[in-house]
Amino acid sequence: MKGTIAICLQDLVKTKFGKDNWETILVKSGLPKDLAIYSHHDIGDDVIMKIVNNTCEVLSITLQQAADAFGEYWMTEYAPKKYFAFFTDKKTAKEFLLNMDKLHTKMTDKIENAKPPKFTYKEIDKNTIIMTYISSRNLEPIWIGLIKGVGKYFNENINIENLSENSVKITFD
Ligand code: HEM
Structure with a gap:
């Protein structure tokens, strides 16, 4: 899946739950704690799912709670800035x-x-x-x-x- 999805999750976790939690999630997922993510690069779906599942575990939330937080952050913070052109005519x-x-x-x-x-x-x-x-x-x-x-x-x-x-x-x- 495109890196932009992981960047949004990263921004959400760092802003609302702190950088330390994000680093713990990455390390638990077998990734370097300073992992650089690029919007257009592909990240394996299995890696994204590991990050999502570890986000739930580290923050003690359910998958639907994580998905709701992601959906809200994507639609109200991340996408309106990054993809503003899609928000002008609807x-x-x-x-x-x-x-x-x-x-x-x-x-x-x-x-x-x-x-x-x-x-x-x-x-x-x-x-x-x-x-x-x-x-x-x-x-x-x-x-x-x-x-x-x-x-x-x-x-x-x-x-x-x-x-x-x-x-x-x-x-x-
Ligand atoms: C401006 C708003 C949005 C943009 C720019 C956008 C863009 C993207 C991009 C680039 C991907 C990755 C696709 C890939 O790697 O193949 C994606 C995935 C996804 N998007 Fe959106 N999206 C937007 C809003 C939404 C909304 C509102 C929904 C649901 C109603 C949605 C549902 C999904 C789902 C479920 C995925 C995961 C991929 C999958 O299930 O196969 N997106 N989106």
Whole structure:
């Protein structure tokens, strides 16, 4: 997976939980404590998952709590600065989520080895959509954490109801 995901996690852990905890997580994951991460470089999915699991262990939080913290940080701190162009024309959480399939395809089509997630949508009515997540990585908790983060960014209350393992009904206020 692209290094940008790990950089966001690194910034989140360092800012909210301190540099020492980040170094402990890296060392526990078999990595050097001063590991340099580059946005466009690939980091093995197994290495990312080791870092994520050790983040949960070191900070004593569940995977969903880590995914929610990641989703909120990605959507409210990291991505609006790093990928501001994607934030200019979408005015609501619904519009933003409906653009996620296109965004992931577009932003990774020129990056070698990128394997972006796919999303399909069904619009039920003005305030309700069904969103389905398709990826061999099966990172459902992170997907859900990011949906919650979209709600936080747009300051909207959104309700997420699980329909199946990779499909949710999202209701917007
Ligand atoms: C401006 C906002 C966003 C940008 C720029 C962005 C970009 C990216 C990039 C570059 C990757 C790595 C892809 C790879 O290595 O193959 C990724 C992964 C991912 N993104 Fe986003 N993303 C954004 C928002 C979101 C949102 C809002 C969601 C969910 C609703 C989402 C769901 C995911 C998931 C689940 C992955 C993990 C990869 C997988 O499951 O296969 N992203 N994203």
